[in-house]
Amino acid sequence: MQNTLITVQDLSCVGRCSLSVALPVLSCLNIQCIPLPSALLSAHTGFTVPFRKPLTCEMNDIFLHFKETLPSVDGVYIGYLAEYEQLSLMNEILSHYDNAHIFIDPVMGDNGKRYSSISERLCDGISKLCHKADFIFPNLTEAALLLDIPYNNLPNNDALLNMLAEKFGSSVVLTGLMDSSGNIGACALHDNNTYSAYTKMVPGKFPGTGDLFASVCVAGILQEIDMQCILQLATEFIYSSAKDFSGDSRYGLPFESKLNKLSNDFFALKNKENN
Numbered sequence: 001m002q003n004t005l006i007t008v009q010d011l012s013c014v015g016r017c018s019l020s021v022a023l024p025v026l027s028c029l030n031i032q033c034i035p036l037p038s039a040l041l042s043a044h045t046g047f048t049v050p051f052r053k054p055l056t057c058e059m060n061d062i063f064l065h066f067k068e069t070l071p072s073v074d075g076v077y078i079g080y081l082a083e084y085e086q087l088s089l090m091n092e093i094l095s096h097y098d099n100a101h102i103f104i105d106p107v108m109g110d111n112g113k114r115y116s117s118i119s120e121r122l123c124d125g126i127s128k129l130c131h132k133a134d135f136i137f138p139n140l141t142e143a144a145l146l147l148d149i150p151y152n153n154l155p156n157n158d159a160l161l162n163m164l165a166e167k168f169g170s171s172v173v174l175t176g177l178m179d180s181s182g183n184i185g186a187c188a189l190h191d192n193n194t195y196s197a198y199t200k201m202v203p204g205k206f207p208g209t210g211d212l213f214a215s216v217c218v219a220g221i222l223q224e225i226d227m228q229c230i231l232q233l234a235t236e237f238i239y240s241s242a243k244d245f246s247g248d249s250r251y252g253l254p255f256e257s258k259l260n261k262l263s264n265d266f267f268a269l270k271n272k273e274n275n
Ligand code: PXL
Pocket: 010, 012, 017, 018, 041, 043, 044, 045, 046, 080, 107, 115, 207, 208, 209, 210, 211
């Protein structure tokens, strides 16, 4: 059986992130992915100031038609939201599809700072929305914002996982972590168990990495792959996309040639778990 998922994120034309990475990854992992674009940008915000059009009115009209065309979905995956006014629609969508698994990547900032395009009011609204999630996927900056703790004063990862799980009543995948040997990876708290996976770090700041990571996790969780295997698969996919990179990292990770292996490894795991 194939899972159907609505994903709400921006479509940024240049620089691999958001819908441009979520759609190919989710499709190759056998999810029927229905995009609900939150904004249209000429490029993500890591370049010079992009053309940027929030699609708030259009989203409302699109959702009206979803009510007619999409009686149910298996999941709703919310990423980058473009303005505060989109939150009431997010609440409406989550109430409408009340049997769906809810995944929220609270895209709010990185490197200790809120993104300039995400207002404080939107940040607070995203935090409130996270109370409705089954899974949240913050990086450390977003964890600090969600918990209202200074970024330079964060507790260790296990404590963070517990604080986030307790505050939001959700499972948590914490991304963009560094271990004591300088490896990069993620950890998770799900069903009272903790998990982690790390790979060698490739220097450079690659926008959209969190979106690639969350997309693999969403596909894995919906298809009931073991959480440890999902984290390993996602970290290896990111590492393999980054390791031979040269050029301008603002264009994001060249993951396209790695999709085939990702998909083969994913279905090998799925078959193993089903047998
Ligand atoms: O990957 C996060 C993200 C998504 N969408 C837009 C962004 C960013 C990060 O900078 O600018 C438009």
